[in-house]
Amino acid sequence: MFRAKNRRGDTLIEVILAVGIFSMVAVAVLAVMNGGASSAQLSLEATLAREEVDTQAEALRFIHSSYIAEKISGETGGLYTKLWQKVTGRSDGGNVDVVSGVELTDDDDILNFNPGECSSLYDEHNGEAKKYGFVINTRKLGMGADDVLATGNKLSAASTYPRLVYKNGANEEKKLVSESGYNNLNSAEGIYIITVEGDDGSSKYYDFYIRTCWYGSGESASSTIYTLVRLSDPSLE
Secondary structure: OOOOOOOOOOOHHHHHHHHHHHHHHHHHHHHHHHHHHHHHHHHHHHHHHHHHHHHHHHHHHHHHHHHHHHHHHOOOOOHHHHHHHHHHOEEOOEEOOOOOOOOOOOOHHHHOOOOOOHHHHHOOOOOHHHHHOEEEOOOOOOOOOHHHEEOHHHEEOOOOOOEEEEEOOOOOOEEOOOOOOOOEEEEEEOEEEEEEEEEOOOOEEEEEEEEEEEEOOOOOOEEEEEEEEEEEOOOOO
16 A cells, blocks of 8 residues: 655644635625615615605695695685695795794705705704604594604704604603504604795795605715605685
C-alpha cells in the first residue's frame, strides 16, 4: 500500500481565505433577508396609512351626504348639519378655518405638501397640522358626541405609523384595536385633515386634504400618503 511520506494540511492563508469567503456570503445573505424584512415593514405601514386615509375620507363623505339629506328634509340644526359646519369651518355663515378662525384661501403653503420633517407639521406656531388640522373620531360618528372632531393637542407626529389611538375613559390604557367601550380618541398620530374653500362660479365646494407623514422602519427620509376629497355645498333651499 502506498503511503505518502509527507502530509500537508491547509495553510493559514487558505484558512483565512475560506473564512473570508464564508463571511462575505453570510453578510450578503443577512443583508438580503434584512432588506426583505424592511420592505415588508414599509409595505405594511403604507397599507395601514392608506386605511386610515380611506376611513377619514369615507367619514367626510358620510357627513356630507347626511347633511344634504337633512337639508332636503327641511331639518335645521341637525347633527350632520352641525358636523358639516364644523369640518368646513363655517361659523355663523362665515368661511373660516375650524381651528384658527382664519379665512382659508388657496395659498401655496397649504396646497404644496412636501414636508422636510414630519415634526414641522406639528409646530405650535407654524405647523399646518396645529394651525388648521383636525381628524374625525369615526367611533363616535352619529352618536351626537361633542368630540367627533379632534384638533390641537390631539394631533401629534407619528411614533410609528399614521394611526388613531383610542382609550376607554380619561385614565384607561390606550388601545389601537376596536374594543367595546374604547371610543374616546386619545391622539391622532401622523394624520390630519385641512379644509380649503373653493368656488367654480356656479357652486361652492370644499377641498379636504387628508395627509399623513411618518418615518418608515430604518428610513431617514419621511414617507407621505395623502389624498384630496372635494365635496360640494349646493344650495338646497
